[in-house]
Amino acid sequence: MDNEQQRYKELGDFLKTRRVKIMPSQVGLLSGQRRRTPGLRREEVAQLAGISLTWYTWLEQGRPIHVSTPVVESLARVLQLDREERHHLYRLANQPLPADISEARKIVSPALQHMLDSLTHCPALITDQRWNVIAWNKASCTIFGDFDAMSDRDRNIVWAMFTDSKYKQLFVNWDRHAKGMVGRFRSTSGKYIEDFWFAQFIEELKTRSPEFDLWWPLHEIQNNGELYKQLNHPQVGQLDFEISNFDVADHSSLKMAVHVPMPGTDTTEKMASLLRTYGNESGLLLNDSTRRKQ
Known part of the structure; x- marks a missing residue:
């Protein structure tokens, strides 16, 4: 497996591991019927991120497809990534790192x-x-x-x-x-x-x-x-x-x-x-x- 193939595989694996950590209630969805696996389904991530289910499935499968900056940012938002995870996703997607935006402070001194x-x-x-x-x-x-x-x-x-x-x-x-x-x-x-x-x-x-x-x-x-x-x-x-x-x-x-x-x-x-x-x-x-x- 060459470096590019490895990068695509790492991207897919990273998305999968973060998807299963997000509960439906965290993104405003009802849990509904019993789920076979924890976290969000692929179709839910795709819908929330504004991309097609087929395209998102290819991403998780590690297929060699280009991921634009808006899609990376949408996925980071849906998967509620922290600063380090967000930067890691950008690197795996071969996109330039975003401007260093500090997180909004909830409490001042x-x-x-x-x-x-x-x-x-x-x-x-x-x-x-x-x-x-x-x-x-x-x-x-x-x-x-x-x-x-x-x-x-x-x-x-x-x-x-x-x-x-x-x-x-x-x-x-x-x-x-x-x-x-x-x-x-x-x-x-x-x-x-x-x-x-x-x-x-x-x-x-x-x-x-x-x-x-x-x-x-x-x-x-x-x-x-x-x-x-x-x-x-x-x-x-x-x-x-x-x-x-x-x-x-x-x-x-x-x-x-x-x-x-x-x-x-x-x-x-x-x-x-x-x-x-x-x-x-x-x-x-x-x-x-x-x-x-x-």
Whole structure:
């Protein structure tokens, strides 16, 4: 067996061993009838990865077929590979390694969270390079919804902006804010062009939002963040904020956005009122429909 044949065999064996480790419930499938073998069936992996069963079967059989980068990334996602396993799959498929994208942090340091919490009347968020909100304070929950109760996808700022109808009511001049966000998100995605997550996310969002589908092909780029934001909150009415954006020290991929009540407005008093409501009733939140069942 030559080196190429060995590589194809290793690829097939690797896929098989990872497939049997994934339970149907881990990918949102019902277990159903008794299964003869553990893990996912071939047809389930093929369907979830968006490839044909015949083609995937050939892969597991070690046949000499070309595997594209999008297929490698889809398989890595379905099989829930960690960073090392994902890189191993890329090597076996003879594809260049993806950009080194750090995993989204689920928990920030206690000191960083304490700093967010100390910004009592200032909604503050920390996002990763994919614009997922990974840390927040109570003030931000009174404005944007209970992040702790959202799914990972709903916690993505871009996704929420274009798929949650409540945001169109919350943002005064939503079109301007949303279109500017598209330009800034395109600038970010260009930095991680080899991360297939962005391609998948963008295609899915285009099918969900006519506005995003219209604006994305314009290739407009923005690098400067917002300086001012006016919101129309359903409980307290108009809120006016100055926006400050910071890089998180020692974590260049993380960004912090702080919404500071504008001087000369009643925004601070309204934030205090919202926080009292949030503390007493778990918040009159923008995204109550996204709460997880306890």
